Amino acid sequence: MxxxxxxxxxxxxxxxxxxxxxxxxxxxxxxxxxxxxxxxxxxxxxxxxxxxxxxxxxxxxxxxxxxxxxxxxxxxxxERGPNWWDEYRGSLPAGLLDIAEMEHHASMLRSAQIMHMPGMLQQPDYMRGIFAEAVPTMDPADLERHIEFRVRRSALLDRPDPPACEFLVHESALRMRFGDRNVLRRQLEYLLAQIERPNVTLRVVPFDAGGFANAGSSTLYACGPVPALDTVQIDVPTGVTFLHAETYLVNYRAVLDRMRERAIEPEASIGFIRRVAKGI
Missing domain, CATH: 1.10.260 (434 Repressor (Amino-terminal Domain))
Known part of the structure; x- marks a missing residue:
């Protein structure tokens, strides 16, 4: 070969x-x-x-x-490709392309977000606010390329056969402003619209739920065709990391299950988000 x-x-x-x-x-x-x-x-x-x-x-x-x-x-x-993310090879970090490929092939996605809204459920203005805080600072063309790429990743939800997605979102992510109040308000309204999709479930972890495992970082867990082929993706200061050893898979499944136990039910989460949006 x-x-x-x-x-x-x-x-x-x-x-x-x-x-x-x-x-x-x-x-x-x-x-x-x-x-x-x-x-x-x-x-x-x-x-x-x-x-x-x-x-x-x-x-x-x-x-x-x-x-x-x-x-x-x-x-x-x-699977040989090429795929849509290959268009960005050489202009974006390889780890971002690997995330898009992992999401594309996943049978189910579970995401735990502490400080940001889930990337797949973000609006461009909100993305722009996040990327504006990047270190080192992005030049305008690079920033727009990152936004375009993230928007295209979210198109996964529009496929005829989208994966089931469970998003666990801490209250701090709902209140943290990237951009002004209007940007956050529109982002919350967009979030409410996206979680009406039949394949999307969102649960909020409120402040008064207390602490939980892995509270200091965000996690994306992609389910493969069998559990042995699952993958965990985490963000670290130096970039993107993928984990697939059995011990990691078992531990991160437990982390997500524990966070889910602290989260409120999906219907209650919708009301919670609406109350946060009204208070902005």
């Missing part, structure tokens, strides 16, 4: 899963290379691609019994 440059997070994930499958039966990389008659290390490190047929052969050689898991890996190998 031809060498792919640069590799995407999804390609790296496929390589990591193939390595995990091999290591699960205790097969060395040299043994696998002899068995498959190819350079396994290049595939596992995403330096080169692998065909969907070869993924099935490798899974058979690794004696993997999970048919749904294998089907998920085969789908990852089959």
């Amino acid at each position: 031809p060498v792919r440059k640069p590799s995407t997070e999804r390609q790296r994930r496929l390589g990591a899963e193939l390595r995990r499958m091999r290591e699960h039966i205790g097969m060395s990389i040299n043994e696998a290379a002899t068995l498959h008659r190819t350079t396994v290390s290049n595939t596992e490190s995403a330096r080169s691609g692998v065909s969907s047929d070869r993924v099935r052969v490798w899974a058979t050689n690794y004696r993997c019994p999970d048919a749904q898991y294998i089907d998920g890996l085969v789908a990852m190998a089959r």
